[in-house]
Amino acid sequence: MAHIASRLKEVKMEEIQDITSDMIDKLRKLNINSVYQLAVQIPSELAFEISDSSIDIESAARLVGNARKILTENDLLSKEFSTANDMLEKRNEISRYSTGSSNFDTFLDGGFQTQAVTEIAGEFGSGKSQICQTLCAAAITLMENDRLVENATQKPTESIIFIDTENTFKANRIHQIAEQKDLDPEDILKRIYHCNIYSSEQLEVLIDELPKFIEQYNARIVIIDSIISLHRAEFSGRGTLVERQQKLGRMLNKLRRYAEVYNVAVVITNQVVSYSDGTSGLDYMKAAGGNIVAHGSTYRIFLRKSGKNRVATMEDSPCQPYQRVKFAISESGIQDVSSYKTEESESAW
Ligand code: ADP
Ligand code: MG
Numbered sequence: 001m002a003h004i005a006s007r008l009k010e011v012k013m014e015e016i017q018d019i020t021s022d023m024i025d026k027l028r029k030l031n032i033n034s035v036y037q038l039a040v041q042i043p044s045e046l047a048f049e050i051s052d053s054s055i056d057i058e059s060a061a062r063l064v065g066n067a068r069k070i071l072t073e074n075d076l077l078s079k080e081f082s083t084a085n086d087m088l089e090k091r092n093e094i095s096r097y098s099t100g101s102s103n104f105d106t107f108l109d110g111g112f113q114t115q116a117v118t119e120i121a122g123e124f125g126s127g128k129s130q131i132c133q134t135l136c137a138a139a140i141t142l143m144e145n146d147r148l149v150e151n152a153t154q155k156p157t158e159s160i161i162f163i164d165t166e167n168t169f170k171a172n173r174i175h176q177i178a179e180q181k182d183l184d185p186e187d188i189l190k191r192i193y194h195c196n197i198y199s200s201e202q203l204e205v206l207i208d209e210l211p212k213f214i215e216q217y218n219a220r221i222v223i224i225d226s227i228i229s230l231h232r233a234e235f236s237g238r239g240t241l242v243e244r245q246q247k248l249g250r251m252l253n254k255l256r257r258y259a260e261v262y263n264v265a266v267v268i269t270n271q272v273v274s275y276s277d278g279t280s281g282l283d284y285m286k287a288a289g290g291n292i293v294a295h296g297s298t299y300r301i302f303l304r305k306s307g308k309n310r311v312a313t314m315e316d317s318p319c320q321p322y323q324r325v326k327f328a329i330s331e332s333g334i335q336d337v338s339s340y341k342t343e344e345s346e347s348a349w
Pocket of ligand 2: 166
């Protein structure tokens with residue numbers, strides 16, 4: 001497939017319909033430097049940021065629309081309305097990044113998918129971070145190395161952006177997984193751009209600026225482990241719930257746009273909350289963040305421990321039936337549980 005990076009900067013801001021050089025200057029001041037970066041903006045926010053009489057929400061929406069239009073015309077973005085056949089072609093552009101556990105990959109219909117936000121929710125120790133780190137090691141091998149494009153300039157190597165809000169990313173763990181899989185750990189580690197985040201505000205700012213880094217690092221996967229922990233910690237009271245949900249919604253809205261426009265796979269982890277079933281009095285776990293996160297992600301995976309193994313359930317998918325898979329965590333990351341179906345009865349799930 002034609003990766004986005006080979007197309008970057010092929011369309012210039014000046015080529016956007018009706019754009020003035022004055023507007024381009026204003027956008028540059030806001031650090032919006034490419035057609036892609038404009039195409040992912042939320043019009044009301046853009047109008048607010050520019051905050052002068054030259055632009056209202058409608059004209060900001062037109063501007064973002066024109067940026068999307070020029071990408072569409074150049075086949076860099078799928079059309080707002082497209083025939084089913086076009087959509088099938090677009091689906092062919094989707095890349096899938098496998099984890100190295102073949103059952104888990106089958107469960108994901110081939111792997112973590114670009115143009116989608118995949119959420120992994122589960123309680124502490126259920127394997128969320130292990131999946132993210134295994135993905136780092138396994139996915140790099142599916143990415144392109146430095147290569148020459150038409151004008152003979154070297155494009156950056158494809159890479160992964162890892163945003164760590166819980167300080168649990170371990171380079172030596174990825175090194176171990178890579179070694180176990182007979183991969184080159186040094187090459188893999190060089191291509192993971194890791195960032196520690198300590199406050200909800202810092203996370204929001206980074207997500208706003210992510211397009212710049214996706215372009216700069218030629219990222220194909222963006223991992224956020226976890227999307228919610230900082231917001232949960234900082235907005236804990238009832239009175240702040242609305243604000244927290246708005247902030248979460250805004251981040252997810254942006255991530256969905258990035259996934260689509262940049263054709264990247266966005267993987268986020270989520271915590272769980274317990275709730276009691278009023279009638280039975282039993283306590284259950286569900287993903288945190290309520291409807292905002294539920295509707296913000298394309299795929300929702302729920303993890304739980306099952307003895308020494310883990311079970312992943314696909315809770316929401318646009319194209320797959322409800323299903324689940326069992327996996328184990330070992331030195332080589334997440335891996336298949338051998339012949340689990342014959343070994344254990346259905347009740348053992
Ligand atoms: P979380 O869902 O909280 O992110 P993790 O992904 O960090 O959970 O999973 C932690 C679990 O992974 C540990 O409890 C342990 O069972 C397992 N684990 C981590 N590293 C290894 C390893 N090298 N070998 C085997 N199991 C491991
Ligand atoms: Mg974790």
